[in-house]
Amino acid sequence: MLPVVxxxxxxxxxxxxxxxMSISGVCSAARxxxxxxxxxxxxxxxxxxxxxxxxxxxxxxAGCGSVLNVKGEVEMDAxxxxxxxxxxxxxxxxxxxxxPIQLARLVMDKTTHACxxxxxxxxxxxxxxxxxxxxQSLITEYARMRWQKNxxxxxxxxxxxxxxxGTVGAVAVDREGNIACATSTGGLLNKMEGRxxxxxxxxxxxxxxxxxxxxxxxxxxxxxxxxxxxxLILFHMEQGQSVEAASDLGLAFMKSxxxxxxxxxxxxxxxxxxxxxxxxxxxWAAAQKDTLHYGLYTGEHFTQSIDVPNPH
Amino acid sequence: MLPVVxxxxxxxxxxxxxxxMSISGVCSAARxxxxxxxxxxxxxxxxxxxxxxxxxxxxxxAGCGSVLNVKGEVEMDAxxxxxxxxxxxxxxxxxxxxxPIQLARLVMDKTTHACxxxxxxxxxxxxxxxxxxxxQSLITEYARMRWQKNxxxxxxxxxxxxxxxGTVGAVAVDREGNIACATSTGGLLNKMEGRxxxxxxxxxxxxxxxxxxxxxxxxxxxxxxxxxxxxLILFHMEQGQSVEAASDLGLAFMKSxxxxxxxxxxxxxxxxxxxxxxxxxxxWAAAQKDTLHYGLYTGEHFTQSIDVPNPH
Numbered sequence: 292m293l294p295v296v297x298x299x300x301x302x303x304x305x306x307x308x309x310x311x312m313s314i315s316g317v318c319s320a321a322r323x324x325x326x327x328x329x330x331x332x333x334x335x336x337x338x339x340x341x342x343x344x345x346x347x348x349x350x351x352x353a354g355c356g357s358v359l360n361v362k363g364e365v366e367m368d369a370x371x372x373x374x375x376x377x378x379x380x381x382x383x384x385x386x387x388x389x390x391p392i393q394l395a396r397l398v399m400d401k402t403t404h405a406c407x408x409x410x411x412x413x414x415x416x417x418x419x420x421x422x423x424x425x426x427q428s429l430i431t432e433y434a435r436m437r438w439q440k441n442x443x444x445x446x447x448x449x450x451x452x453x454x455x456x457g458t459v460g461a462v463a464v465d466r467e468g469n470i471a472c473a474t475s476t477g478g479l480l481n482k483m484e485g486r487x488x489x490x491x492x493x494x495x496x497x498x499x500x501x502x503x504x505x506x507x508x509x510x511x512x513x514x515x516x517x518x519x520x521x522x523l524i525l526f527h528m529e530q531g532q533s534v535e536a537a538s539d540l541g542l543a544f545m546k547s548x549x550x551x552x553x554x555x556x557x558x559x560x561x562x563x564x565x566x567x568x569x570x571x572x573x574x575w576a577a578a579q580k581d582t583l584h585y586g587l588y589t590g591e592h593f594t595q596s597i598d599v600p601n602p603h
Numbered sequence: 604m605l606p607v608v609x610x611x612x613x614x615x616x617x618x619x620x621x622x623x624m625s626i627s628g629v630c631s632a633a634r635x636x637x638x639x640x641x642x643x644x645x646x647x648x649x650x651x652x653x654x655x656x657x658x659x660x661x662x663x664x665a666g667c668g669s670v671l672n673v674k675g676e677v678e679m680d681a682x683x684x685x686x687x688x689x690x691x692x693x694x695x696x697x698x699x700x701x702x703p704i705q706l707a708r709l710v711m712d713k714t715t716h717a718c719x720x721x722x723x724x725x726x727x728x729x730x731x732x733x734x735x736x737x738x739q740s741l742i743t744e745y746a747r748m749r750w751q752k753n754x755x756x757x758x759x760x761x762x763x764x765x766x767x768x769g770t771v772g773a774v775a776v777d778r779e780g781n782i783a784c785a786t787s788t789g790g791l792l793n794k795m796e797g798r799x800x801x802x803x804x805x806x807x808x809x810x811x812x813x814x815x816x817x818x819x820x821x822x823x824x825x826x827x828x829x830x831x832x833x834x835l836i837l838f839h840m841e842q843g844q845s846v847e848a849a850s851d852l853g854l855a856f857m858k859s860x861x862x863x864x865x866x867x868x869x870x871x872x873x874x875x876x877x878x879x880x881x882x883x884x885x886x887w888a889a890a891q892k893d894t895l896h897y898g899l900y901t902g903e904h905f906t907q908s909i910d911v912p913n914p915h
Contacts, residue, residue: 383720384723404795404798405800410722411795412797414797479716484726485724485727486718486723493831494804513716519806522834549688
């Protein structure tokens with residue numbers, strides 16, 4: 292059953308003209324991460340590589356392609372967690388870097404802290420030699436169009452967000468049984484400056500523990516935080532629920548208690564995995580036993596040998 | 604059993620010359636919060652008032668009296684949570700305001716977000732008419748002395764932190780059965796600029812749910828985050844554990860799994876309460892049935908009628 296990697300490209304409603312790019316993006320990221328795992332690499336390297344690929348892909352709301360805040364700027368959040376030690380690293384409201392997930396990993400590896408925010412995160416990036424990139428290099432035409440549309444006084448950015456794929460994330464178990472997760476986002480469309488969502492918040496945006504499993508979440512951040520969705524699902528697994536049942540229980544609770552929609556990718560130490568969502572769609576992909584699995588709508592589950600080229 | 608409020612003034616090791624001030628501070632805060640509850644006020648107003656009193660008291664590491672970051676500046680984190688709706692508000696790395704807990708409450712009440720950080724939080728404070736205060740008004744001589752001492756290359760700020768009371772927090776249940784929590788901190792001694800700890804991280808620094816109870820935590824922030832301590836304790840309560848047993852299970856897990864020390868105050872919907880810690884000391888106070896309870900060392904539990912003046 293090991294190794295395994297499961298990836299999401301955000302929960303929501305993907306416009307038809309963008310759905311192929313979303314599927315293609317998560318499948319490419321899953322292949323890249325699985326290549327690392329199959330070559331004997333560890334789960335942390337695999338999830339970080341998967342997320343870097345999606346940050347670099349303008350289709351997703353992370354890195355280049357992030358949604359804009361109300362001022363038309365990009366502020367990004369990211370978190371990695373190591374299930375062996377429970378160590379984590381996060382950045383919140385960070386600007387002018389291409390790959391927030393790499394900076395989050397540096398916070399974990401090179402500091403005694405678990406999260407750096409805003410200008411402090413930028414200073415740390417400079418100290419680590421992470422290149423600064425111009426704001427414009429992170430902004431796509433599509434992101435700018437959506438920002439302008441939602442500046443109207445009667446706009447509903449939370450509703451509108453559902454037309455743009457959200458947060459990206461990955462969970463993996465390597466051959467040694469070590470579990471890791473990584474999640475990265477541009478956050479909420481037209482958010483206030485300095486808004487921090489669920490992604491860098493341990494237990495909400497993701498959580499990994501070698502003894503239980505890992506979850507990476509996507510959806511309405513403020514709702515995810517209210518129920519600490521990632522940790523909630525893992526508690527259900529500690530109570531004996533399967534990855535699938537635990538994920539569904541967590542998402543159902545979020546819907547009934549706080550009227551929130553979202554999606555998750557989940558693994559357990561044995562390599563069982565799930566990609567579940569209460570939103571209309573979630574682009575997801577998984578790789579295990581040399582087979583690529585992927586889907587977008589509820590109930591969709593395509594499979595393909597991992598050795599053939601990317602189907603999209 | 605209702606109403607009840609339980610307060611902590613941080614886990615650690617309090618120097619003898621400061622222990623009286625710590626006890627006095629938590630007792631005053633408990634009296635003030637209990638006065639609100641006894642007058643029919645709600646739990647959110649009570650916990651926020653308790654925390655404001657401790658932020659204004661230079662004895663505690665929150666508001667005035669906060670520890671300094673490595674640059675000699677004050678950056679503060681705070682979180683409130685409403686157990687009825689699971690709504691929360693937080694600020695992280697915020698500067699130049701006297702009462703971060705009030706700003707956290709404004710984030711909850713006046714925005715659609717759950718957390719604002721750094722400069723974005725400052726902008727929001729200005730928009731809300733929260734007065735800016737000079738950095739110097741938040742810095743005590745004691746905080747400056749400890750900062751300088753820990754600038755030495757061989758200093759161990761995490762160890763040294765244990766000589767300074769930490770984070771402050773409160774949990775309460777009002778007559779209606781509504782539960783709230785509030786936590787505020789200056790963070791970790793000589794932290795990097797932009798370091799965000801457990802306090803503004805929902806499920807780590809605190810959590811409140813009318814159906815389960817509430818927890819506010821203190822101790823080594825990075826360890827608390829690794830185990831999402833507040834939510835962990837509430838999961839034990841959902842499994843049928845008492846407030847005391849659940850608190851001890853959470854603290855014991857944090858010690859065994861990640862070698863972390865800390866303390867918590869916990870309530871359940873029936874008004875059972877606990878103040879537990881694995882550190883050497885934690886200044887705590889509780890008020891219930893017109894009786895004030897308080898202590899500092901393990902096993903200490905003094906009681907007094909709430910109607911007599913503050914004993915210290």
